[in-house]
Amino acid sequence: MDCTSASNGGSPMFQNPANGQPITYHYFCNFPTCDYHSARSDPVKRHRDTHYPDYKPYTCNYCQASSARRDSTREHCLKQHKDDSENAFRYDSTIPKPEGWIAYEPKRCPWPPVMV
Ligand SMILES: [Zn+2]
Numbered sequence: 071m072d073c074t075s076a077s078n079g080g081s082p083m084f085q086n087p088a089n090g091q092p093i094t095y096h097y098f099c100n101f102p103t104c105d106y107h108s109a110r111s112d113p114v115k116r117h118r119d120t121h122y123p124d125y126k127p128y129t130c131n132y133c134q135a136s137s138a139r140r141d142s143t144r145e146h147c148l149k150q151h152k153d154d155s156e157n158a159f160r161y162d163s164t165i166p167k168p169e170g171w172i173a174y175e176p177k178r179c180p181w182p183p184v185m186v
């Protein structure tokens with residue numbers, strides 16, 4: 071037993087007391103009945119938009135491309151039109167939010183789930 075040599079330079083690793091496996095955290099989609107999750111929050115936000123395929127309030131001013139998210143529209147404008155300024159796209163506030171729409175941050179939970 072040598073407890074003093076555990077200097078691997080990393081941050082302290084939490085372990086699942088049940089099986090000794092390291093605990094990682096994943097972000098979860100909060101859409102009912104959906105069990106999509108990812109180690110990063112961005113893919114979850116992007117994935118979550120697929121539950122509301124018709125809600126795309128952000129519209130490109132150059133080509134009418136639209137999307138649900140400000141950052142992806144801005145990315146589109148930068149890539150396609152070399153313009154990521156505020157004038158490159160617009161937010162259409164007249165588009166009604168779909169039923170069940172919730173502004174949210176993906177929930178962060180241990181993955182795999184800790185069995186007790
Ligand atoms: Zn989902």
Ligand SMILES: [Zn+2]
Nearest residue numbers: 130132133135
């Ligand atoms: Zn465009």
